[in-house]
Amino acid sequence: xxxxxxxxxxxxxxxxxxxxxxxxxxxxxxxxxxxxxxxxxxxxxxxxxxxxxxxxxxxxxxxxxxxxxxxxxxxxxxxxxxxxxxxxxxxxxxxxxxxxxxxxxxxxxxxxxxxxxxxxxxxxxxxxxxxxxxxxxxxxxxxxxxxxxxxxxxxxxxxxxxxxxxxxxxxxxxxxxxxxxxxxxxxxxxxxxxxxxxxxxxxxxxxxxxxxxxxxxxxxxxxxxxxxxxxxxxxxxxxxxxxxxxxxxxxxxxxxxxxxxxxxxxxxxxxxxxxxxxxxxxxxxxxxxxxxxxxxxxxxxxxxxxxxxxxxxxxxxxxxxxxxxxxxx
Amino acid sequence: xxxxxxxxxxxxxxxxxxxxxxxxxxxxxxxxxxxxxxxxxxxxxxxxxxxxxxxxxxxxxxxxxxxxxxxxxxxxxxxxxxxxxxxxxxxxxxxxxxxxxxxxxxxxxxxxxxxxxxxxxxxxxxxxxxxxxxxxxxxxxxxxxxxxxxxxxxxxxxxxxxxxxxxxxxxxxxxxxxxxxxxxxxxxxxxxxxxxxxxxxxxxxxxxxxxxxxxxxxxxxxxxxxxxxxxxxxxxxxxxxxxxxxxxxxxxxxxxxxxxxxxxxxxxxxxxxxxxxxxxxxxxxxxxxxxxxxxxxxxxxxxxxxxxxxxxxxxxxxxxxxxxxxxxxxxxxxxxxxxxxxxxxxxxxxxxxxxxxxxxxxxxxxxxxxxxxxxxxxxxxxxxxxxxxxxxxxxxxxxxxxxxxxxxxxxxxxxxxxxxxxxxxxxxxxxxxxxxxxxxxxxxxxxxxxxxxxxxxxxxxxxxxxxxxxxxxxxxxxxxxxxxxxxxxxxxxxxxxxxxxxxx
Numbered sequence: 001x002x003x004x005x006x007x008x009x010x011x012x013x014x015x016x017x018x019x020x021x022x023x024x025x026x027x028x029x030x031x032x033x034x035x036x037x038x039x040x041x042x043x044x045x046x047x048x049x050x051x052x053x054x055x056x057x058x059x060x061x062x063x064x065x066x067x068x069x070x071x072x073x074x075x076x077x078x079x080x081x082x083x084x085x086x087x088x089x090x091x092x093x094x095x096x097x098x099x100x101x102x103x104x105x106x107x108x109x110x111x112x113x114x115x116x117x118x119x120x121x122x123x124x125x126x127x128x129x130x131x132x133x134x135x136x137x138x139x140x141x142x143x144x145x146x147x148x149x150x151x152x153x154x155x156x157x158x159x160x161x162x163x164x165x166x167x168x169x170x171x172x173x174x175x176x177x178x179x180x181x182x183x184x185x186x187x188x189x190x191x192x193x194x195x196x197x198x199x200x201x202x203x204x205x206x207x208x209x210x211x212x213x214x215x216x217x218x219x220x221x222x223x224x225x226x227x228x229x230x231x232x233x234x235x236x237x238x239x240x241x242x243x244x245x246x247x248x249x250x251x252x253x254x255x256x257x258x259x260x261x262x263x264x265x266x267x268x269x270x271x272x273x274x275x276x277x278x279x280x281x282x283x284x285x286x287x288x289x290x291x292x293x294x295x296x297x298x299x300x301x302x303x304x305x306x307x308x309x310x311x312x313x314x315x316x317x318x319x320x321x322x323x324x325x326x327x328x329x
Numbered sequence: 330x331x332x333x334x335x336x337x338x339x340x341x342x343x344x345x346x347x348x349x350x351x352x353x354x355x356x357x358x359x360x361x362x363x364x365x366x367x368x369x370x371x372x373x374x375x376x377x378x379x380x381x382x383x384x385x386x387x388x389x390x391x392x393x394x395x396x397x398x399x400x401x402x403x404x405x406x407x408x409x410x411x412x413x414x415x416x417x418x419x420x421x422x423x424x425x426x427x428x429x430x431x432x433x434x435x436x437x438x439x440x441x442x443x444x445x446x447x448x449x450x451x452x453x454x455x456x457x458x459x460x461x462x463x464x465x466x467x468x469x470x471x472x473x474x475x476x477x478x479x480x481x482x483x484x485x486x487x488x489x490x491x492x493x494x495x496x497x498x499x500x501x502x503x504x505x506x507x508x509x510x511x512x513x514x515x516x517x518x519x520x521x522x523x524x525x526x527x528x529x530x531x532x533x534x535x536x537x538x539x540x541x542x543x544x545x546x547x548x549x550x551x552x553x554x555x556x557x558x559x560x561x562x563x564x565x566x567x568x569x570x571x572x573x574x575x576x577x578x579x580x581x582x583x584x585x586x587x588x589x590x591x592x593x594x595x596x597x598x599x600x601x602x603x604x605x606x607x608x609x610x611x612x613x614x615x616x617x618x619x620x621x622x623x624x625x626x627x628x629x630x631x632x633x634x635x636x637x638x639x640x641x642x643x644x645x646x647x648x649x650x651x652x653x654x655x656x657x658x659x660x661x662x663x664x665x666x667x668x669x670x671x672x673x674x675x676x677x678x679x680x681x682x683x684x685x686x687x688x689x690x691x692x693x694x695x696x697x698x699x700x701x702x703x704x705x706x707x708x709x710x711x712x713x714x715x716x717x718x719x720x721x722x723x724x725x726x727x728x729x730x731x732x733x734x735x736x737x738x739x740x741x742x743x744x745x746x747x748x749x750x751x752x753x754x755x756x757x758x759x760x761x762x763x764x765x766x767x768x769x770x771x772x773x774x775x776x777x778x779x780x781x782x783x784x785x786x787x788x789x790x791x792x793x794x795x796x797x798x799x800x801x802x803x804x805x806x807x808x809x810x811x812x813x814x815x816x817x818x819x820x821x822x823x824x825x826x827x828x829x830x831x832x833x
Contacts, residue, residue: 045371045375045659045663046372046375046376046378046663048662048666049666051666052666052669052670055379075740076739076740077739077740077741078532078739079528079529079532079739079741079743080527080528080529080530080531080532081513081514081531081532082532083528083531083532084528084529084532084741084743087528112514112519115519115520116514116519116520116521116531117528117531160790162787162788167519168519171519186790189787189788189790190787191474191517191784191787191788192516192517192518192519194516194601195662197654197655197656197662197665198600198601198655200655201470201600201649201653201655202473202474202600202784204470204653204655205470205471205472205473206470206473207473207474207475207788208788219674219676220654220674220675220676220677220678220679221654221676221677223676223678224676224677224678226677299669300669
């Protein structure tokens with residue numbers, strides 16, 4: 001019995017000790033500095049775009065030594081299509097934990113969240129927007145149409161045109177585009193794939209007419225001559241090998257269509273303003289580093305566009321309001 | 330022969346001390362990861378990916394390729410010994426592997442059969458990959474939504490071979506599988522279905538915990554009924570000598586393995602269909618061939634068919650990945666992410682721009698295949714000792730394995746809950762003499778079928794013509810009709826003397 005009691009006591013001490021350690025380490029100064037491991041939640045699978053983004057930033061932050069030697073614990077919470085992880089972060093109670101919790105948050109996360117759940121941006125503290133991405137439409141080697149005007153002519157002649165794309169951002173971009181063109185979903189149809197690479201697969205096989213992709217995913221196929229950009233869904237033309245694609249206003253009497261796909265970071269609603277400011281500065285340091293440009297922006301062909309926590313708040317809120325309006329909510 | 334030359338170049342890249350070392354390391358890790366339920370190749374590759382960033386890209390991909398590949402071997406171990414599939418492609422292996430190990434008391438032979446079949450299937454897949462990689466990838470591209478729909482319809486009818494005596498039960502089970510699979514977010518519009526207001530159900534029912542429950546945990550509940558039985562297999566037989574395959578055994582496994590190897594490789598190339606689908610189809614197809622013992626009672630043919638198919642598919646999946654930069658599976662997508670992080674651009678130019686890398690990887694698959702076979706062979710005598718553990722001790726051990734496996738799929742208790750619930754469901758089904766295989770097969774195929782069929786209808790604007798206008802899909806539709814009509818027409822043909830009555 002004695003042995004058992006001893007074991008129980010040791011176990012209790014082992015369980016409780018870290019709680020005390022945490023409490024005593026709380027920063028006493030007015031500013032905020034990380035005093036414990038940082039939980040960073042990613043709501044998609046390891047190896048995916050959001051995961052790579054998160055791990056690169058946490059790696060650069062550690063190298064730049066802006067987190068007072070603390071460790072990032074990146075956790076992939078994929079239950080419920082990511083909604084479970086987002087809900088957990090939004091509900092973190094005020095205190096030290098709230099100041100040490102980050103969530104990778106992109107436009108592609110916000111859209112399904114507000115569409116399918118009651119969770120809203122108001123339940124988070126925006127920290128930063130790091131980069132934006134935009135879409136293009138491409139034709140394949142065997143496409144019937146050689147440019148976007150030919151596509152519009154075919155639609156006018158009563159033919160159906162099919163675009164393949166991915167989820168979330170792509171659907172929003174497509175809907176905005178057909179709205180601007182004044183056609184319906186039968187005239188220009190959209191096929192949602194699980195990923196952009198699945199969409200590219202279907203155009204390489206000649207099963208669809210057009211494919212929607214961000215520059216990075218299509219890059220190799222453009223270089224190899226298997227895809228050709230025909231429309232930039234952006235307010236200005238792209239550069240490099242994508243420069244040949246006109247924007248919508250160049251094609252005809254339309255306004256340019258652009259749905260910026262942003263990559264950002266938020267914290268729980270209960271994160272303090274000091275902590276949000278600290279994290280915002282830390283992300284700014286990353287965005288200004290060469291490592292960020294070399295290892296992320298250039299490699300994944302994104303547009304670097306840093307917004308600090310105050311700007312990000314306005315930007316994300318505007319995006320949410322627009323999207324809710326388009327849903328009729 | 331140019332490809333052979335390139336493959337030899339690949340081997341010259343491979344044969345450095347470091348690369349051989351990581352191949353062996355990858356193969357060993359893959360076996361372990363594969364044998365642990367729940368942690369499949371996807372999690373294994375994702376976990377090890379960050380470790381490889383300090384390597385040069387070729388060494389890194391060689392290690393991950395070996396891991397991915399040997400994982401297909403490992404999955405069979407726990408399927409055969411514990412009736413818990415180590416990864417999803419091994420579900421079908423359990424159907425014959427476990428009865429062979431416990432009822433027929435030939436655990437060593439069951440493991441060896443799975444290893445040999447994996448080796449044969451994998452070798453076939455690699456040879457095809459070597460000589461026809463890019464061409465194979467192009468064939469895969471020809472399979473658009475209409476073609477995939479027709480193919481999957483044929484695959485769905487193969488459930489008919491799995492249902493056994495009672496077609497009504499089989500139909501019911503298939504419907505149940507489809508219903509469960511349709512929970513969660515609709516793949517095309519992204520709107521929630523059957524989520525009952527729960528955000529967990531928004532993501533649907535995760536496959537791995539579901540399988541561990543239906544197959545593994547249901548087994549635990551069944552074991553509880555017979556908990557006082559001493560051991561499952563007497564200990565004397567558990568030696569390496571008693572585990573050898575006879576020549577007759579080998580003959581029985583060889584042809585199913587070759588057939589399934591070809592089929593698996595082909596399925597692996599198709600967009601969206603992976604090793605799991607290949608194993609299911611390989612097994613279902615085997616039902617229509619001659620088997621010495623009925624499938625499902627521990628037949629060597631059954632183990633061989635599905636193991637060869639999943640290894641063939643694992644090799645085949647590299648064709649679109651390397652030739653076009655298109656991942657055929659979740660694991661492929663992680664590998665692709667890895668390629669980008671190592672500074673390579675996966676895509677149609679990979680073979681041209683980085684031949685060292687592409688051929689080094691293919692060469693490493695050959696090496697991993699042999700290394701894994703040897704290692705797996707070596708550990709069999711130790712592994713089969715598991716069966717001599719008394720049942721009452723096995724119950725808690727298997728339960729822990731089930732819980733850990735289902736927890737690790739998404740690192741949350743949600744998976745564990747799904748595992749327990751589907752375990753109870755699986756037990757009740759088995760108890761009432763419903764087979765669980767049709768549920769699992771429908772669960773895997775239904776989402777693929779749904780999304781492809783709906784895509785096809787978007788392209789054709791709702792017209793059925795699309796399935797008849799495309800030659801590939803037309804062929805599958807004809808096969809489909811033939812399969813459906815044949816049982817009705819057969820008595821007629823026999824009466825007319827055009828066909829012989831089946832000797833039973």
